[in-house]
Amino acid sequence: MDSLQEVPSEQAGLPDPFNDISCGGWEISDEPRGQMSLWAVSLQGKVWFREDIHHLNPEGSSWVEVQVPGEVVQISCGAGDLVWAVLWEGQLLVREGIGRDCPKGSSWVVVESPSPEVGAIHVAVGVNVVWAVTKDHKVWFRRGINSHNPCGSGWIGMVGEMVMINVGLSDQVWGIGAEDRAIYMRQGVTANELSGKAWKALPSLRDSDRAHSSASASSLPSAGCFFSGEVRVQSRGSVIGDIDAGQEASCEAAPLLHGQADAPKPLIPKVTSDSFISELVSDRDRREGAVSTPIPEEDQGSEQDDKAPPALVLSHSPSCGPDPQWSNVDLEEAQTHLAVGAASDAAETSSLSSVATYNLGLEEPYGPDEHPLWAWVSGGGCAVDSHSQLSWFNSSAGMCSSMQSMSLSVSPAQTAAWRKQIFEQLSERSKREMDNFRHYEQAIEQTVWVKKGTMQWWRDWKPHKWVDVRFALEQYCGTDGSKEGILFIYYTFNEEKKYLHAFINEVTILVPVLSDSKHTFAIYTPERTKQRWPIRLAASTEHEMFDWLALLTMSCCDSRGVQGPPSKQAIWSVTCKGDIFVSEPSPSLEASPYPMSCDQMFWHQIGGHLRTIECNSLGVVWGIGCDHTAWVYSGGYGGGFFQGLASSTDNIYTQTDVKSVYIYENQRWNPVTGYTNRGLPTDRYMWSDASGLQECTKANTKPPSPHWTWVSDWTIDYNVSGGTDREGWQYAADFPASYHGSKTLKDFVRRRRWARKCKITTTGPWQEVPPIPLCDVTILPCMAQSKVEQVLLWAISNKGDVLCRLGVTPETPAGTSWLHVGTDQPFKSISIGGAHQVWAIARDGSAFYRGSVSQQNPAGDCWYHIPSPPRQKLKQVSVGRTSVYAVDDNGNLWYRHGLTPSYPQGTTWEHISNNVRKVSVGPLDQVWIIADKVQGSHSLSCGTVCHRLGVQPMEPKGQSWDYGIGGGWDHITVRGNSLEAPRISMAMLSDRPVPASSTPHSPLPLRNPEGMNGNVVQS
């Protein structure tokens, strides 16, 4: 159908032949479909742009020179707005200003080579990525590339040495190894992790492996030649592949290509490096999954043997039908990349471009047992789904024809065809062998299974101490097939054998309590939660503890019917140790007037280590580590100590976190020597914890658990509340007292804080969102059914900058880029409500309201200052559908009064509660907090999850607290839970009129506020 046509260079006024060519641009922002960009580099290092290429005029109209600030050797143009080039001197050029109206862009920006000593030699760009190779073969990934910033922000050195790199569709990366000249594919490249994980060598595909290879290596050399005067066979820069008549006759394309006169139709240039031009030509929508996708053209390379004459490599289309032939030439020098293959025609693309090697002067391109030495790879036509396994590259040499046909016609959906087939066949098998025979008796009757062990138990009565116990879990199948289980703790009391038991279906949570001395965990039931007194057990080894925890968790999840990843409605919480727990809310949790008691909630652990989690009901979940790294939830479950069946196979990644351990150096003043480390006999330890009760010296202080390792030495911490002097000391009249940063005459003691960093490495369903460290994040809460194109997500960077994340959707929860929102002081907390109302807390403790935030204007327009409650510094804010709550430094919880649609800033702060550490207001305006102190019947707990009762549309402040899991909890988010309880008509329960249930569920329509109370401080 199509064939190649020479694009006459003379007419276009080209002064010299081309050296490199690259096309793309079919996804330029807002571009009408059908246009594309073609960039070329001439031998003199000039850059040319082909004007007016679109599907009616695929050959374009004329070459326009684009001025460059140096001599360009290579250029790469992505599908979107990215165009990068390499200068002869080794710097890189980035084209700026590319857009729909200006596909050529407006100006060049020079980016220095990643390595100061070694210049860049090659660059490859995709939609959102830029990869470069320097002359020492090192590979570099450009950080921070997005449509707003084509230059990116910095280079990241990658492992591996390559001679060239190519970026294909969906930003998949291909390369040729410097050492072995094998083709590598970057594994693990996903939208969230564009830099991928590792290089994987593809098994060499020799032409003898290919059934359809239409030319053998021993064919007489002909040449396809491409724009190069140095290649001896072809002359002028012609794009025509000339096929020798000595080839196998099966290749019917040859005559067609022999002379252009034979070509019956207007011809279309076939050029690719990182593009898939044929789709453009055929004017098909490449986003429709049905489009067949060609495999990348792997061009066989010349041997890099110095003694060998230069080898010419020609690739051509395999189907030998009317496909155009295309050619590829590579000379020995790696940096003069001459030519690039072309994609085969879209109508024929289901077949793979096969590979044939022509050799000038060499009988055999490589010995029979050597693998081929590749010189060039192009993945431009290869759409690789980021999750698919590329099993089609695994076909080994000489496999039978059925294998080949499989590996030759491949689409992303088929890449794991074998797996799909197994799933399907197993399901068919079950139907065939079991469906009609369910009335048959089972051969094996179900019985009880018991797992036993020995442990230590923290005795429930005084004097409390660890006692040796036998521990057993009995599991059995209920009559309805459900799984049941009972825990037994067998102990001896007064030489009498006794036991304590708990039903698995009553266990609400299992909490690992790692310490350096004992491997303990706590088991809670609703009753034990009320008592604030869990069953505390210690296993003899850490391994044993995790074994039990994994088993018990699985058993609990089974009995509760909890399996797989958390739902989008899930409630997430984090303990002060950074462990992550999740609970599936039932609709009755927010029922009114009789909600489910929150000590009944079942929590189970998810791998990973975080300080904060935020989510919404569309399943977008972000976390922040103690080291301020941002993480996005990957959709998996398990990780950490969960293995095997309790953990998903995919979506589990390595996660690290760093936090500081603090100890205090205490000193007392005496008249002779001044401050010394000799205290009074009644004084606290001279090296202690914050309370002074525990001795903590530099030497004896260990990391929090065996999972943590020290990564720094002890340093003085000057960043302590109350301030310090220049040596880090804080002064006070006596221990314990309030400390201040400068010595007065009344001060007889002083202390200073030492910090040491430690690091944990674990696994969990979390992927890093580089590069900006965050201290807070908030995600637009919405109702479960809502369809939102873009999920608004705001964050505060570690430095206090306010950021708005672009491109966040349920499918791409990591988003694409940060938009900076100006403030005149650093911020520390932020929250966005159901009607796009954004509230934030500045570091000075005052509140701000952001005006005019909407789906169309995600960053809003200006900040309105909201005075904080009298004499209080706010520290955290949470905004639900309409309610706004804030917590101050002294643990007071405040409700913002007087919010109306026309006046969204409200009028006053109303005190709700004290002893509050954090608040989370959800999309139903439900209010949950972490309370500092909660008294139980047996004990007091600090850091307890509490739920506000009596919250109703007309009574958003609620009435009282219900106490849930704790202590030791540090964070909760209920912002995913939009499950409303089935509404009970209030009239049935009381004589009070029904609160208008028609109004309260629509979000407040917020208009641009007139500045009344709030002061516009910045616009």
Added chain:
Amino acid sequence: MQQAMADDKDVLRDVWFGRIPTCFTLYQDEITEREAEPFYLLLPRVSYLPLVTDKVRKHFQKVMKPDDVGEMWFEYEGTPLKWHYPIGLLFDLYASNTTLPWSIFVHFKNFPQQDLLHCPSNSVIEAHFMSSIKEADALKHKGAVVNEMQKKDHKQLWMGLQNDKFDQFWAMNRKLMEYPTEEGGFRYIPFRIYQVTSNRPFIQKLFRPVASDGCPHTLGDLLKEVFPAAIPQNDGQKKYQVMIHGIEPMLETPIQWLSEHLSYPDNFLHISIIPAPSD
């Protein structure tokens, strides 16, 4: 992102809970006091016949004199069924593509010494099962994993199989399925290839999951080396079916994946190669 796609672990479940509907009929030569009704049972594919046929014995004993009850053995279409083969393997090998239920004759006399091993008690099955696991682990990890397990861990594997406890079994078996990530698989794949027409009981060879160039071996690679005839020839005609657990995995399936997911509880991949039905 939270898709409900089938997980690889569902394969383990499907494999474990595979059942073959079976009709046990007393062989006509057996002497009974009254007529013996056939007995219908769902047999676990992954188990062994003597382990799941207590009910069958009890059913037929009711109509027989104690003196006439010898060691029970089973026969399908003239072939005595080896108890030390997993049930799923016996079915795939001899009775694939037949109508269900699987019709088996029950014998209590004329034990075919030359074809079958005696099975006086379950402890014999346990010993056979554990020795298979050890052999498999010797291939996979030089025996390191199974030797590191304690007696009770071995018991857990066996009890898991005997009592049809998937969780109990897999809580332990997963350790046998681990391997160093950098190696990409086990040392060797424990597999056995069976065919009806062969004199050899089965074929077993050393076969690595990963080729020397680092790419994973597939089922096709294995067959090419061990039983090339099973690979469809260029003429496209399929002479053989390659069956594991009643399904025909594609030849592209990585052998390591198969070993991890489609091995029987004894940790071997039991592959049946049977003539393709000529319809």
